[in-house]
Amino acid sequence: MKYHNISNYNFIYSNRGMGLENDLNQANKYYLDKNIAVIYKKPTPITINKVNYKSRSDAVITEARFKIPSTTDYNGIYKGKYIDFEAKETKNKTSFPLSNIHTHQIDHLRKIVNMGGIGFIIVRFTMLNQTYYLNGKELFLFLDNENRKSIPLSYFKEKGYLLKEKLRPLVDYLEAVERDLR
């Protein structure tokens, strides 16, 4: 039974690195500042069990647990349209293990796309330093036709869109969305 601070915690606990998350937060801030889009990462879903408080402004949660997310992590608005996506990192060099995404997150993305929203995933292959955008339709096509536990890198290369590192924002994923909208 050990206590760790949050940076250690994220490093050890989460299979999703902070690198991509930081890049996306930076991109979202850029989009917001430039009045391009309003997209946020949702807070981590938790169940709060105990709160120790003296006053309204000084409440400390002393017991809470992580919940399995029922939706994706990111959503917002771009050109009046609803945007929704999940972002993941993998250390794998040849494929993206589907165990990284919860089934109900995929189901959620399907609902979004069916309703006319823009749904996609962003996957970073950290060892290759490559970040791909894959739109929902191509993702579902793979899932529905291939009986595999991972999406090969080649599929991202063929059906996805490599997000080349830019100066600002570093990961300009709306460029890929824009390409899809055209």
Added chain:
Amino acid sequence: MKYHNISNYNFIYSNRGMGLENDLNQANKYYLDKNIAVIYKKPTPITINKVNYKSRSDAVITEARFKIPSTTDYNGIYKGKYIDFEAKETKNKTSFPLSNIHTHQIDHLRKIVNMGGIGFIIVRFTMLNQTYYLNGKELFLFLDNENRKSIPLSYFKEKGYLLKEKLRPLVDYLEAVERDLR
């Protein structure tokens, strides 16, 4: 220094009752099940300071604090369009105190409406058992023209839309959205 369980906590700490929140969760579940809309309440934003974990599945947050939300609580998609709103209860019988909504939540709603999204607030006057929908434009019109610290009930009656209690869902706020879209 006292410990309370979460139901007590919400009752005492939050000025926003659970009644409206429960009704909206029920409505959102109904919309989701009927394939009408995909709208969720965002998790409460917190800053996690300490996590005690033995394994991935058995992590307990032992120290966290509430963060001031930078966005509204609810968002999602309806008919391809982006939907965003804040919901509040008040015990006041004659007006809705604006101190109930953070300034950056209002700013957020302005950005959404400017981008072509559907933004609004839902306010329940618990003592009157009346729940109103007020669209963003009418809200901003009031805020920009009236130098007041609260929105009088009469404004909701005149410019808003009274959400009559239905059987299912109890609070059918998309009815009001639909009226606005027409």
